[in-house]
Amino acid sequence: MSSSVETQFLNVEFTQEEYLQHGRRFYVCIHADEKEMPFEKWTSNLTEVNACSNGITVDLTPPTPGTVNVDGLTDGYFQISKTYVAMKWTDFTDVEEEGHTPHQLGISHYEVALGSVPGGQDVVKFTNVGSVDHYTLHSLHLHSGNTYYVSVKATDFVNMTTAAVSKGFLVDSTAPVLTGQLVQLEGRYITSRVVHVCWTNVFLDEESGLKEYMVSMGTRPAYADVSENVITDQDCLDFDTLNNVVDGHSYYFSLKAFNGAGLYTLSSSRLLTVDTTPPSTGHVYDGVQSAASNDDKDKDYITSASEMAAYWEGFDDPHSNIAMYKVKVGTCAGCDDKLEEIEFGNTKKHQPPAHPALPWSEVLHHSDSL
Known part of the structure; x- marks a missing residue:
């Protein structure tokens, strides 16, 4: 559209709303013909003028919300500190990002808030932080065991706003x-x-x-x-x-x-x-210990058919000591046909029940205190 004016300003009313399309850009251009201007004693020659403005963009919508993240979280959810929260945000966009305006970014400024519910600001109210894309809140008094949310509000150059909220994060400042x-x-x-x-x-x-x-x-x-x-x-x-x-x-x-x-x-x-080793092997003697001498410790014969006895010595375990002895009696070495193996405690002598007219073979097993 075009019109002629005598003043140095112009107001244009759009009677057809279809012209006001979001993102559309308008320019104002002026033209003045060459002209001679007579004065009292001289004449000034005004040259032809052709010039255009840098344009104005139609912005009918708020910014597109971006993504808000909390920095320094463990496993993306837990935070140790109770005194600060570091945050960053990306992808907030507005019509300026289409490259048709003099602003490099479409966002005039950002505001940040911290709350105990999504979008809340009961901990820190919305605070203008300028046009940065990250910020850290200090001197906080967060409570261990509570979950918090960061909100970021973006305002464009026509004062339209949009907000985005981070995922919740839980504060845990104490060890198990x-x-x-x-x-x-x-x-x-x-x-x-x-x-x-x-x-x-x-x-x-x-x-x-x-x-x-x-x-x-x-x-x-x-x-x-x-x-x-x-x-x-x-x-x-x-x-x-x-x-x-x-x-x-x-x-x-x-x-x-x-x-x-x-x-x-x-x-x-x-x-x-x-202690991965068994006790050291000692010696087992037939007969009663009180009747033994240094020259005659082990009896080969007994004179009683109603009883017999045995004793032992030399078993040792340097790591865990001897916990118990196990005894069995038989008619051959290792046999238990006369007395099945029994736990005998920690004593070093034994008198099993008699069996008349049979040779005895007494076998000793020893256990350390494991």
Whole structure:
């Protein structure tokens, strides 16, 4: 459209609304013919003028919302800090991004807020942060165990706004706690290469939960100088010592329990001593110990058909001591046809029931205190 005016300004009324299409750009161009302007004592020659404005864009809609993320989260959900929240956002766009306006970006400024519900601002009200694409809120007083949301509001150059909200994130600033339960082990000794260890109900984390455990074995609590750390999410583990333990030496199992935020608490087991060897073999003698002498310890004959006796010595275990002896009696070495094997406690002599007119062979098995 065109018109002629005598003034230095122009107001244009669009009578046809179809001209006002979102994103459409309009320019104002002027033309003035060459003209001579007479004055009292001279004449000024005004040259022809042709000029256009830099244009104006029709913007009828708010910006397109982008994506808001919280930085520094563990597993995309957990945050340790209670005093700050770092955020960034992308892909907020407006008509300016089509390249038809003098602004490089279509957003005039951004505002950020923090709340306990999506879109809420009960923690930090919307604050103008300029035209940046990231920001950090400081000096906060967040509560461990609560979930929070970041909101970002974008305002374009015609003061239309749009907002986007981050996913919720949970604050957990505390490590798992110890319940008082002990690490569970089978016995007091390590008797094989693989040791079964459990830590059921040893740790508790009510905020972000228990994610995984790091299990180690060492010569002191919290040490891992026997084998490499093992990571598991189970409550029990068959731990392979890789035969790096030494008989007679003592070791500890140590566990680090990690929560969802990546914080951990340590607990160690009681002392375990390695004993993978049986007691040393001693000597078994026929007869009553009180009647024996240094020259006659073992009887070859007995004069009673109603009873017999035996005693033993020299059995030893340097790592776990002798816990019990097992005795059986038979008519041949290793047989138990006269007395099946019984546990005999820790005494070193035995008098089994009699069986007349039969030779006896007494066999002793010894067990250490495993």
